[in-house]
Amino acid sequence: MHISEGVAPIGIALAGAAIAVPCIAVGLRALRDEQIPRAALTASVLFVSTLVIRLPIGPSSVHPLLGGLAGLFLGWAAMPVFLVSLFLQALLFQFGGITTLGINTVVMGLPAVLVYYLFNGRVRKAGAGKSAFFWGMMAGVTAYLVSFVLWATALILCGKQMGPIVGIALIPNIIVAVAEGIFTGFVAAFLLRVYPSVFELSAARSKGGKR
Amino acid sequence: MSCATYYTGDTYIHRLDPRPKVVATLAFSVLAALTSHPGVLVAGLILGAFLVSLARISSDALLKRLLRLNIFMLLLFILVPLTFPGEPLFMVGTLLYSYEGLMWSVIVTLKANAIVLVFAALMGTVDPFVLGHAFHHLKVPEKLTHLFMFTLRYIDVLHHEYMALIRAMKTRGFIPSMRIHTYRSYAYLTGMLIVRSLERSERVMEAMKCRGYDGEFHVVSHFHFEKRDAIFLLITSAVLVILSVAIYTNRGRLW
Incomplete structure (x- = not known):
């Protein structure tokens, strides 16, 4: 979900950047030097999976956004991680663009941070199995829907006349949010069983991610 | 997967110091986002096309990039004029397809394509790792x-x-x-x-x-700001100034 290059007038583009910059600064501060490879490899995974995985929905298929997943184990670090992966997407594939980078970072990153506060603790305490799946799913759905709301708001702020586009996008995006939720739920349940320390940001900080 | 940019090449654009290229791209993008003056945007589009041809970017890769962008623009052309208040061009059922809405879509499309061309020509011709290095210096x-x-x-x-x-x-x-x-x-x-x-x-x-990592990256190779970079910077600044003046003197007027 992104705002295309050129759509945002300068005021909205700058406003997006003005929100993004302090959030990215918080994210960078939370990231210690020795955690950078960890965050970067996560960013690479997110980048690769959003590009190559296509979840089938009916006759069509969609790319997962993975905002919820990123939020669950990155917290504030999700902001710089999304900045980097969105910049790379613009550079390599022209998804989004340079003038809308700030807005898009906010659209993807802030919901991830929100999900961290809402669901990280719940997933950790869930114990593997159904409840881990459930909270993971909630994280995925929440991040997706909040991203959609932010995207729609930004688009309408860029021009009221783009309202119909939001209208057309509404129903498909609600369906995709559910798909994203199921996917995130399974990933969360899997990670909690196989590598639970991934959700422990503070532990990872002191022990470098060791179990 | 990372071969989606055009940094392999040996043209004038490729040989430039990446730092002024990054700065020029940013300056141009801000300027283009700032204006909705069609004349300036067409000039920007021509500038982008010129830079792209100077960098000899393969048309296949470039078309793919532009196609991705313009699918969304097509959506704008179909939908926006139907809800944009203004003089009707024709009717679609009970809906008016307005001239103002069409013009708005044209302007956004010009703007987006101009930015993307300049972005592809200047940023896309830098090896992404070198780009990281340039960020370090910037x-x-x-x-x-x-x-x-x-x-x-x-x-x-x-x-x-x-x-x-x-x-x-x-x-x-x-x-x-x-x-x-x-x-x-x-x-x-x-x-x-x-x-x-x-x-x-x-x-x-x-x-x-x-290997002694202490939170700092030591860069081994360094950029050299040469005469051709100075010329590039001079010309781009001149073009950007001309465009800014054109924007300033034509405020509120379309052509």
């Missing part, structure tokens, strides 16, 4: 530069891991379809990629510490 926060470099470094590695995993799944008869099994399989695949990448990140960190 005082982008250290951690952010490191994050960028590391992410770039491991995209290909993880793409290969993904290929290995998906190949293994396919040998076992995995066919994606709209079933919960497909979702679970893809989720476990992503989960496995995350686990592998976290374990790899620990090995990377340990290896870096062994």
Whole structure:
């Protein structure tokens, strides 16, 4: 979900950047030097999976956004991680663009941070199995829907006349949010069983991610 | 996967110092976002096309990039004039297709394509790793530069891991379809990629510490700002100033 290059007038583009910059600064501060490879490899995974995985929905298929997943184990670090992966997407594939980078970072990153506060603790305490799946799913759905709301708001702020586009996008995006939720739920349940320390940001900080 | 830019090449544009290229791209993008003056935007489009041809970017790769952008623009052309108040051009059922809405879509399309052409010609012709290096010199926060470099470094590695995993799944008869099994399989695949990448990140960190990593990256090669870079910077500044003046003197007027 992104705002295309050129759509945002300068005021909205700058406003997006003005929100993004302090959030990215918080994210960078939370990231210690020795955690950078960890965050970067996560960013690479997110980048690769959003590009190559296509979840089938009916006759069509969609790319997962993975905002919820990123939020669950990155917290504030999700902001710089999304900045980097969105910049790379613009550079390599022209998804989004340079003038809308700030807005898009906010659209993807802030919901991830929100999900961290809402669901990280719940997933950790869930114990593997159904409840881990459930909270993971909630994280995925929440991040997706909040991203959609932010995207729609930004688009309408860029021009009221783009309202119909939001209208057309509404129903498909609600369906995709559910798909994203199921996917995130399974990933969360899997990670909690196989590598639970991934959700422990503070532990990872002191022990470098060791179990 | 990372061969989607055009940094392999040896033209005048490729040989330029990446730092002024980054600055020029940003300045041009801001200027283009600032204006909705069609004349200025057409000039920007011509400038972009000129730079692209100077960099001899393959038309296939460039078309793919422009196509991705203009699919959204097509949507604007279809939908926006129907709700944009203004003089009607023609009727679609009970809806008016307005002239003002059409003009608005034209302007946004010009703007977007101009920015993308300049972006492709100037940023796309820099090896992404060199771009990270340029960010370092342009005082982008250290951690952010490191994050960028590391992410770039491991995209290909993880793409290969993904290929290995998906190949293994396919040998076992995995066919994606709209079933919960497909979702679970893809989720476990992503989960496995995350686990592998976290374990790899620990090995990377340990290896870096062994080599004396102390939170700082030492750049070995340095950029040289040469005469051609000065000329490039001079010409681009001149063009940008001319465009700004054109924007300023034509405020409120369309042509």
